[in-house]
Amino acid sequence: MFSLRSVVGKLWLTIIGLVAVILMILGLFLVQSLEQYFSQSEDQIKNLEKLATDYSSGASSHPLRDDEYYQMANELLELQDARMIALDKSLTELNSTATGNNEELLRFHAVDFFSEQELASVLSGSTVEKQIPYNAKKTNTRNDYIAVAVPTYANPDNGSNEIQGAIIIYQSLKSLESTQWDVFKLFVIVSIIGFLMTTVFAFFLFYRITRPLLQLKEAAGRISKGEYGTKVPILSSDEIGELAKSFNVMGEDLQESVRALRREKENLASVLRSMTDAVMTFDSEGSVTLTNPQGDKIIQEWNKITWNPDIQPEEGEETSRIPVDRSIPAPLQVMFRDVVKEAREQTDKLHVENEVWSVAMTPLHSREGVRGAVAVLRDVTEEFRLDKLRKDFVANVSHELRTPLSMVQGYSEALIDDIAGSPEERQELAQVIYDEALRMGRLVRDLLDLARMEAGHLEMNFNRTDVGGLLKRMHRKFSVLAREKDIRLSFELRQEDLLCMADEDRLEQVLTNLLDNAFRHTPGGRRITIKAESCSYKSGPGCQIEVIDEGQGIPAEDVPYVFERFYKADKARTRGATGGTGLGLAIVKNIVDAHQGTITMRSKLGQGTTFTIVLPCRSCELA
Numbered sequence: 001m002f003s004l005r006s007v008v009g010k011l012w013l014t015i016i017g018l019v020a021v022i023l024m025i026l027g028l029f030l031v032q033s034l035e036q037y038f039s040q041s042e043d044q045i046k047n048l049e050k051l052a053t054d055y056s057s058g059a060s061s062h063p064l065r066d067d068e069y070y071q072m073a074n075e076l077l078e079l080q081d082a083r084m085i086a087l088d089k090s091l092t093e094l095n096s097t098a099t100g101n102n103e104e105l106l107r108f109h110a111v112d113f114f115s116e117q118e119l120a121s122v123l124s125g126s127t128v129e130k131q132i133p134y135n136a137k138k139t140n141t142r143n144d145y146i147a148v149a150v151p152t153y154a155n156p157d158n159g160s161n162e163i164q165g166a167i168i169i170y171q172s173l174k175s176l177e178s179t180q181w182d183v184f185k186l187f188v189i190v191s192i193i194g195f196l197m198t199t200v201f202a203f204f205l206f207y208r209i210t211r212p213l214l215q216l217k218e219a220a221g222r223i224s225k226g227e228y229g230t231k232v233p234i235l236s237s238d239e240i241g242e243l244a245k246s247f248n249v250m251g252e253d254l255q256e257s258v259r260a261l262r263r264e265k266e267n268l269a270s271v272l273r274s275m276t277d278a279v280m281t282f283d284s285e286g287s288v289t290l291t292n293p294q295g296d297k298i299i300q301e302w303n304k305i306t307w308n309p310d311i312q313p314e315e316g317e318e319t320s321r322i323p324v325d326r327s328i329p330a331p332l333q334v335m336f337r338d339v340v341k342e343a344r345e346q347t348d349k350l351h352v353e354n355e356v357w358s359v360a361m362t363p364l365h366s367r368e369g370v371r372g373a374v375a376v377l378r379d380v381t382e383e384f385r386l387d388k389l390r391k392d393f394v395a396n397v398s399h400e401l402r403t404p405l406s407m408v409q410g411y412s413e414a415l416i417d418d419i420a421g422s423p424e425e426r427q428e429l430a431q432v433i434y435d436e437a438l439r440m441g442r443l444v445r446d447l448l449d450l451a452r453m454e455a456g457h458l459e460m461n462f463n464r465t466d467v468g469g470l471l472k473r474m475h476r477k478f479s480v481l482a483r484e485k486d487i488r489l490s491f492e493l494r495q496e497d498l499l500c501m502a503d504e505d506r507l508e509q510v511l512t513n514l515l516d517n518a519f520r521h522t523p524g525g526r527r528i529t530i531k532a533e534s535c536s537y538k539s540g541p542g543c544q545i546e547v548i549d550e551g552q553g554i555p556a557e558d559v560p561y562v563f564e565r566f567y568k569a570d571k572a573r574t575r576g577a578t579g580g581t582g583l584g585l586a587i588v589k590n591i592v593d594a595h596q597g598t599i600t601m602r603s604k605l606g607q608g609t610t611f612t613i614v615l616p617c618r619s620c621e622l623a
Contacts, residue, residue, distance in 0.1 A: 015198045023191050030187065045129050045146050048082070052150045052169040053127075055084055070094065082171035085110050086152075089165055091119055110168050113147040122149040122166045132170075145170050212240045216247055228255035278377040282336060284370065286328045298377060302329035302352065332359065332375060339363050339373045349380070356384040401443065404436035446583040453590035460503045460594055467498040467532050467543060474511050474530065478519065486524035494533040500543045500615055506591045513584035514547040514611050521609075522551035537597075537614050545613040554603040562601060563589040 055073055073084050086094040087110055110119065118128045128149045147170035154164040215232045222230040230251060234244045272279055272292035280299070281290040288299060328336055331350045339346050345362045361375040411429045420426040452458050471491045482489035511530070518528045528549045535544040554562060563585050588611075592599045596616050603609040 012199065015201060016195065019194045019198050023187075023194060027187060030183065045131070045148065048146060048169055048171055049127060049129055049148045049150065051077075051082075052084075052148045052167050055169065056150045056152045056167040077169065077171075082169055083108070085168040085170075087119070087166040087168065089123060089163070091116070091123075091166075094165070108145075108170060110149075113145070113168065113170055114149055119149065119166065122151055123163055125151055125161075125163060127151075145172055147171075208236075209240065212236070212244060216244065219247065219251070223251060223254065228258055276378075280332075280375045280377070281364070281372065282328055282375070283372040284340060286333070286336065288327065289372065295377070299329060302331065303327070305330075305353070331357075332361070335359065335361050336373055336375075340370050343370050349384075355379060355381045357381075397443075397447070401440060404440050407436045408433050443583070446587060449587055453587065453594070458590070458594055460506065462501050462503055465500055465502045465504045465507065467500055467545070468493045468496060470504065470508060470511070471530050471532055471545075474508070474515065477512075478515050481519055482528070485519060485522075487519065487522055488527045489530075490527065491530035492532070494531070498532055498534065498543065502595060502615065503591075506594070510588045510591050510613065511545075511547070513588050517584060518547060518549035518551065518609075522549045526550035526608075535614060537616050540616070543615045545615075547611045548608065549610075550608040553605040553607055553609055554601075555605055556603075559601065559603060563599075 058069065058073070070084065070086055077084055085108075088094060091110065093110060113130060113132055114122070114128060118130070122128050130147050130149075132145045132147060147168060149166055149168045151163045152165045152167050154162045212232070212235055219230045219232045228251060231248045232244045234241050234248075275292060276294065278295035278298050279290075279292045280288060280295040283289050291299065331352055335346055335348060339361045340363065343363050343365070345360065347358070347360045350357045350359055356379075358378045358380045359375060361373050363370045364372045364374060411433050414420060415426060415429055415433075420429055449458075471493060475489060475491045478489055481487075515528070515530075522528055526549070528547070531544075531546040531548070533544055535542045589599060592613055598614050600612050601609060602612075
């Protein structure tokens, strides 16, 4: 659309301005020429005066009323838009009946140009010249005139100075005014034509120049909206055509670059989504700008936790304008401040409830400084736990082996030094050495079994197992020990012929370890009960076995850790000669897991402990 702010409007204004300047310069030269031309009107009066003098001399050589002379003179003067009037001394016109083609010139008389005083001065020998302006009342015409009056002498050739009349010659300035008006009209017409041609040329430029530019503008707008394949037609081979070619090449390169960036973005997004580590990106104000699914999950979970109120924002830091679900979690705030302030990478381990996280935070730099940070979080809870177990394992194994080894070494030295004074004493020392050797053997065997289980090399032989028969056998096995410790051992089988698919030897090992723990921690006069019954497990039939004692129980804070290796509720680690190795419950847990079952424990300090084993439906059959 045509507008003064558009390129077409600016070009039109520019060209119009140039044309106007050129016309103004041309007008100035024209005015100067006309002024120079019109300035000759003064010379015209002198010429007219000379002409009047010449005619006056000619009239002196003819009789005053020689109409033929005046007629011929007026015919000649009419060619120059001029006329002659002859007067006698009485100021009577001698050629008042003169004829001619120019009726306007015939209207005038001497009194139309000169007054009586002026004519009297002419008769006295003076020459009077005068320019008569337009006067509608007298002449009924719109032309100006110049007139010259000169005296006529009788016989001037004989030297006579007698004045016999006057000659008046007047001439119309109509030709000069007509020329001026024609020039003005021509100038106006040329100006109008110039402006029209300029406008037509401007619209020609609109079609030839601005149309491709508008197409480029529209194409650029479409590209800004994401239509990177947009191209403009090439209508010419000039600079605009080259610009269109360059624009199309730029669009193709931009489209390819956007595709490459999109592929890189998708690859980066895929990498972030597939990472098990959590990735978070923060801006300088502490707002989360980018996360992968793992990072977003952590933010949602951590922002629901009530943190230590001592963690407060620094002075001048605004956090209220950041949504809670997009703000830095409290455990990362201190590290984030240090990273942004010091502009260097930091690593640390964070303990969040029962989890341990390894955090590596790196600053994001820009020309203005640090614009944020990126944090990578890895859940190292299992590694931390395993490292702790490794350290505890080494400490416990060292302790468990050092005690029997010390006893073996001490009693062996006693035998070597022949400290025992009687065969009974030597027999007693040898028995202690034997018992400690058995204890070390059990420890080594349990360690090997546990290592095979955790490595997945545990061999399982599943067969149809009579759970009731197994419990009766276990009852008979521990009956002698029960009588020795004055403990009542009983079993309850609420359903006969209870069968399941299990490894009977491993299941017997489980019950042996559980009963061994029960007898070790149950004082005399108390009860130990073994139960077995059918149950439902995972929407199917199952088999439930319980070992219940009335022993000293386990403290509540130790319950979550009883199935870990070498974990002992009595922190003093004191054991008798038949003390456990601290691996029994860990072995029980692995065997039950191999049966794809579950084992749970309930305990109350001073009232006893209950272990419950549930085997899944596919390994249990009721007959």
